[in-house]
Amino acid sequence: MNLEKLAEIKQKALEQHIPIIMDDTLEVVAKILLEKRPNRILEIGTAVGYSAICFSAYLNENGKIDTIERDEGRAREAKENIKKAEVESKINIYAGDAVEILPTLQEKYDVIFIDAAKGKYPFFLKQALRLIQKDGVIIADNVLYKGYVMGDYNKHKQRTAVRNLREYIAEVTNNTNLQTEILEVGDGLAISRCQLACQFGDVPNN
Numbered sequence: 001m002n003l004e005k006l007a008e009i010k011q012k013a014l015e016q017h018i019p020i021i022m023d024d025t026l027e028v029v030a031k032i033l034l035e036k037r038p039n040r041i042l043e044i045g046t047a048v049g050y051s052a053i054c055f056s057a058y059l060n061e062n063g064k065i066d067t068i069e070r071d072e073g074r075a076r077e078a079k080e081n082i083k084k085a086e087v088e089s090k091i092n093i094y095a096g097d098a099v100e101i102l103p104t105l106q107e108k109y110d111v112i113f114i115d116a117a118k119g120k121y122p123f124f125l126k127q128a129l130r131l132i133q134k135d136g137v138i139i140a141d142n143v144l145y146k147g148y149v150m151g152d153y154n155k156h157k158q159r160t161a162v163r164n165l166r167e168y169i170a171e172v173t174n175n176t177n178l179q180t181e182i183l184e185v186g187d188g189l190a191i192s193r194c195q196l197a198c199q200f201g202d203v204p205n206n
């Protein structure tokens with residue numbers, strides 16, 4: 001990993017107002033990754049590759065990351081950045097909409113990081129539950145969305161996103177196969193650890 005290039009990639013992303021993972025959020029995720037030393041990570045929402053590059057430092061020896069980005073320009077820039085950071089052997093980018101790509105994936109992942117369209121979080125969770133290893137961790141960023149999710153913001157123009165984030169939180173909290181913590185770090189981080197019986201196709205409705 002080329003740390004100098006990583007710092008440049010971060011700086012440029014911040015200048016372009018790309019919503020890359022916040023430092024305090026990264027710290028929490030890094031702790032989980034350090035503990036797990038995952039073999040396979042799935043990321044939904046690559047942007048320009050910053051978080052994926054950071055996460056790649058915590059993979060075990062032959063570990064790999066799959067990351068999905070629907071914006072063509074960003075996917076292209078991510079590919080360049082991953083090369084610059086010298087981690088191209090560890091990260092595979094799927095350029096396309098996660099709503100279409102996720103159902104085609106068949107492998108199991110040790111860690112799944114959800115960081116894309118907030119209105120799709122319930123769908124992403126359904127797919128994550130299908131794809132997660134039985135002792136894996138599903139992490140979702142931005143679940144508190146600037147405080148809108150816990151506040152009384154029903155008239156806010158982002159109400160579809162807010163409704164879906166609330167649904168995500170309700171599902172991970174109520175699902176008896178998951179042990180979930182919601183942290184106020186960054187823009188809100190949901191950490192859901194799968195219990196042994198986490199292998200199923202569908203999210204229970206209770």
Ligand code: SAH
Binds near residue numbers: 045099
């Ligand atoms: N994880 C990145 C930041 C991701 S920002 C980092 O921390 O560095 C969110 C990204 O998700 C945006 O680039 C957006 O284009 C992408 N995105 C949103 N909805 C998506 C979808 N349905 N499928 C794939 N990518 C999506």
Ligand code: MG
Binds near residue numbers: 019020021115141142
């Ligand atoms: Mg985010």
